[in-house]
Every structure is written in structure tokens, then in C-alpha cells.
Amino acid sequence: MPRDTEMQRSEFRQTEGPARRPVEEQSPRSMGIVERLTRDDSDRKRFLKVVGGTGAASFGAFVLAACGSGSTSSTATKAAASGVTTTSANTGDVAILNYALTLEYLETEFYAEVIAAKLFSGKVGALVKSFGVQEAAHVVAIKGAVEKLGGTPVVKPEGKFPITSANQVAQLAYTVENLGAAAYLGQAANIQSPEVLASALAIHSVEARHAASFGTLVKKPITPDGAFAKPADMTTVLAAVKPFLA
Amino acid sequence: MSDERLVNPELTACEVHGMSRASFLLRGAMATGAVYGVAAVGPYVSSALAQSSSGGTGSNSAARMNASDAEILNFALTLEYLESDFYNVKAKQVGLSGQAKSYAKLFGEEESQHVEALTAAIKQLGGKPVAKPTFVFPANNEQTFLALASVLENTGVGAYNGAAPSLHSKQVLAEAGEIVQIEARHAAAIELLLGHTPTPNGGFDVPLTKAQVLAKAGPLIKA
Numbered sequence: 139m140p141r142d143t144e145m146q147r148s149e150f151r152q153t154e155g156p157a158r159r160p161v162e163e164q165s166p167r168s169m170g171i172v173e174r175l176t177r178d179d180s181d182r183k184r185f186l187k188v189v190g191g192t193g194a195a196s197f198g199a200f201v202l203a204a205c206g207s208g209s210t211s212s213t214a215t216k217a218a219a220s221g222v223t224t225t226s227a228n229t230g231d232v233a234i235l236n237y238a239l240t241l242e243y244l245e246t247e248f249y250a251e252v253i254a255a256k257l258f259s260g261k262v263g264a265l266v267k268s269f270g271v272q273e274a275a276h277v278v279a280i281k282g283a284v285e286k287l288g289g290t291p292v293v294k295p296e297g298k299f300p301i302t303s304a305n306q307v308a309q310l311a312y313t314v315e316n317l318g319a320a321a322y323l324g325q326a327a328n329i330q331s332p333e334v335l336a337s338a339l340a341i342h343s344v345e346a347r348h349a350a351s352f353g354t355l356v357k358k359p360i361t362p363d364g365a366f367a368k369p370a371d372m373t374t375v376l377a378a379v380k381p382f383l384a
Numbered sequence: 385m386s387d388e389r390l391v392n393p394e395l396t397a398c399e400v401h402g403m404s405r406a407s408f409l410l411r412g413a414m415a416t417g418a419v420y421g422v423a424a425v426g427p428y429v430s431s432a433l434a435q436s437s438s439g440g441t442g443s444n445s446a447a448r449m450n451a452s453d454a455e456i457l458n459f460a461l462t463l464e465y466l467e468s469d470f471y472n473v474k475a476k477q478v479g480l481s482g483q484a485k486s487y488a489k490l491f492g493e494e495e496s497q498h499v500e501a502l503t504a505a506i507k508q509l510g511g512k513p514v515a516k517p518t519f520v521f522p523a524n525n526e527q528t529f530l531a532l533a534s535v536l537e538n539t540g541v542g543a544y545n546g547a548a549p550s551l552h553s554k555q556v557l558a559e560a561g562e563i564v565q566i567e568a569r570h571a572a573a574i575e576l577l578l579g580h581t582p583t584p585n586g587g588f589d590v591p592l593t594k595a596q597v598l599a600k601a602g603p604l605i606k607a
Contacts, residue, residue: 201505272587279588319565326561327554334590339433339545339564340588347572348564348587351582365497367565369558 206280231334232289234325237372239280239292241318244382245273247297248314257304262355264297266311269348277340283337307357315349316362317378320370412501447510449552454511456547457556459594460563461502463540465516466601468495470536474521478529483577491570498563505559518606532580537571538584539600540564542592549591 182256252258258266284291301307322342329335346367350360361367370378457496471492480488503513523529544564568589572582 153397268581268583272583275587280441323558323561323565327558332549335549336545336591337588339548339561340591342561343541343545343564343568343581343589344585344587346568347582350569350572351576353569354573354576360487361494361566365494365566366501366559366562367569369562 139317205337222374228289228331230288230328231330232284232287234329234338235280235284235287235334236292237325237376238322238341239277239284241321241375241379242273242276242280242296243292243294244297244379245314245318246270246277248299248311249273251299251301251312252307253310254308255301257301257307265351269311269351274343279337279341283334287331287334297382299382300382305356308352309358312349312352312358313357315345316343317370317375319345319349320368321372321375323367324369324371324375325371393404450509451511452558453551453553454506454509455562456504456551457506457509457512458511458602459597460544460560461499461506461514461545462517462605463536463543463563463597463601464495464498464502464563465517466493466604467536467540468499469519470521470533471495474519474523475529478523478525480526480529484526485579487533487570487573488529494566494570498566501559501563505556509553509556509583519604520606521604530574534571534574534578534580535600537567537574539592540567540596541571541589543594543597545589546593547598 219260249266253267253270281291299310319342322338322345326338326342329338352358353360354363430514436537450576471488472495475492506513521532523532542563544560544567548557548564551560575582575584
């Protein structure tokens, strides 16, 4: 069986040319996204209402189902969300999930733009497509988790990514995925609910796989931080993604 | 089930329908948890477990939590010893070349660091690190070596992801997170080298139970 020690160069279409999107000045709207992520959901009640026992049990099942497969049940989400409101423990998790959701929205948009640009083909193209599908699944799972906790999912941000060539995109993907992995790692210890933590860990390791994959593509380290991955805090990550917010 | 709290430790020993009171209340807590959410009953469940296991109060619960964390880390340490031996010793016996050889060298160095870190963490928790086991790896050429590497790394990811939510210490959790991310990176690189998808679980890595991990790793542990 032939072994791909490196991705076939022919699978890159080297279309060097002007940037597809000029990098614009940062608009005030992005500051709102940062603030929206970190504020408390203080208009929510801080105790749980019980509605026929359908609340947290189905949430746990939902989150675990999201861990184990790519499919999620939106009907279960809606049914359970109707009776559950946020607790003080939940509000922290909601904020973290919404932060993750913002990052996942951006990653999904990135992959959508990359795929639309048709820069990759063959095995690499298939890989990029599969990663895009996975990020989209992350969006669905996290959005559902926020709703199950009685929170309001953050609005999908407008993203913009420079896309000039296959190599440039692969480099950018390496950066973005490394950042995503560091972001999840940075929040693991802050998560209150074991189910939310399980979900976050299930996603965290996949982002790491994505990062390593692009590392092999662009000949950059599989493990850029060495034997121990470095976490990144929310401030650092949000500053790093600011250039990609329209 | 009512939301009564265990306020009288002396009731611990009382029998309720053939079950100790602590177990009875623990079951209640589990049922309550299904309704109110795990976060609401978390501390109560820990307290009930502490009651039922030793009959004592929470005074040595910190030690108990450390011991529990140390046990989990010892499980992880066994896997890290396994991977370290695999990359540092077995790889040389098989004889690798090219990318496989450079991965084995790099990953071997990193797994060795994981062994050191986990050993130190277990000691810090007041635990006793397991002794390095003897392993047997069924691989005699580069292809079978890489195939086994992918099993080990993917199992490692599943093991850490499965065990981490049970860790009491947030600091230990953070350390486990720093390690599992590396295992995932290793796994992806090996899979790509084999011409496989780097994400065999799709978008969500599957957490493994201890039994599931032992099913994969157990046969490799000779002593």
C-alpha cells in the first residue's frame, strides 16, 4: 500500500494571485462579540425548574450522543429546552460553550470558503472536506448544548479569511486549528458539568488531529509545543481571531 | 424521590429495604440528578459516596479525592510506559526508516516525558506510581508497527478522554488535557502515514471506559 509520507504536490493547485478578500479595518461590531461572550446571562433565572424529568437526563444523553456520533437529535433539544433554565453553575458553562461556538462558527466558515475556492483535490481535498463537515457538526452539538442548558447560543459571526493559494490556506489552517485546540484546552478546567467537559474533550482532541494533519501538509511540527500542549486563555484566543471577524 | 439531604451521619448505618441508608440516598441522588442535572447533585453524590465507603465524614475526603486521581493517573502511566517502550525500544528492534523512524524518535521522546510528568503528579497526590510493566508487542515490520501505533495512540486518546471527567483536581485535569492533545496529534500523524483518515472517530473522539482500554492494551502487558 503506497504511503503518503507527504501529500502529493499535484493535489495543490498553486493559484498565486491577489487576495480574494482584502483585510478590512476592525469594525466596532467585533467588540460586541467579545463582550457578548464574557457577560453573565443575568436575565435568566438561577434555579432549575423541573418539567416531567425530561430536563437534564436527556441533555446528558444528548451530549453523550454528540460525543459518540456525528448526529444529534434536534427534537430532543427542543423538548428539553422548554423546561430548563440556567443555574449559576450553568451560566459559566454556557459562556464557555458560546465561546467555543464562536470559534466553531469561524472554523466552519473558513472551511466553507476554502472548499468553495477549489484549491485542493484528491486526498487532501477529501481531507479538507471531512474537516469542514466535522466543524459543522461541532457547531450543531455546541449550539444544542447551550440550548439544553437554557442559554442563548451566540449569533453566528461574520468571518473573513485571506485565501490566496493552497499553501497559504494550509498554513492558515494549521494556525487556526492549533489555536482551536489550545482554546479548548484552556477552558477544560473551567467547565463545571462533567457532560459538557466530556463533550469539550471529545472535540478538543479532534481539533488537535486537524492541526497535526495540516502540520504534515506544510512541513511544520506535529507537536509545536513539544510533549505538553499549551493552553490558551480566552483573551488570547479572541485577540488572535479578531482579524478574521468581519 | 424527595430532595432530602444526608444531615445525620449516624443514620448511615440504617438499613432501608436491605440497602444501607447511604446507598438508598445515593440512589435518590442519582434519580435526582436525572431531573436536576449532574451539576446540582455533584457534591452531594461525592459526599454520599464518602459516607457509604468508610462511614466517615468528609474530613479525609481530600485524601480520598487525591487517591482517586492518583489511581486514574496510574492507569494513564501504564499506557505511557507502554507507548514509551513501544517507540523507544520496540521500534529499534523492528527497524524503521524514513518518516516512520522520525516519528518513533519524536513520539518516543514525548511519551518518555509523559511518563516523567505522570510519575511526579502521582507522587504529588501522595500516591505510589506503578512500576514499569514488561510489554510484548506483536509487530515485526514497519507496516505492523505503524498499525499497532495507531491502535495505541487512538486508545490513549480514548482513555484520557474517558477518564478525565472523573478527575477531582482541576490542575490534574489540565495536565491530562495537555497530554491527551499530544496523543491525538500522534494518532493523526500515524493514520496519515498509513494512508488512513486522521479522524477515525469523525468529529467527536469517543471516550473509552477502563474495560475498553484494557481490552486493547491488556494483551500487550506481559507482567
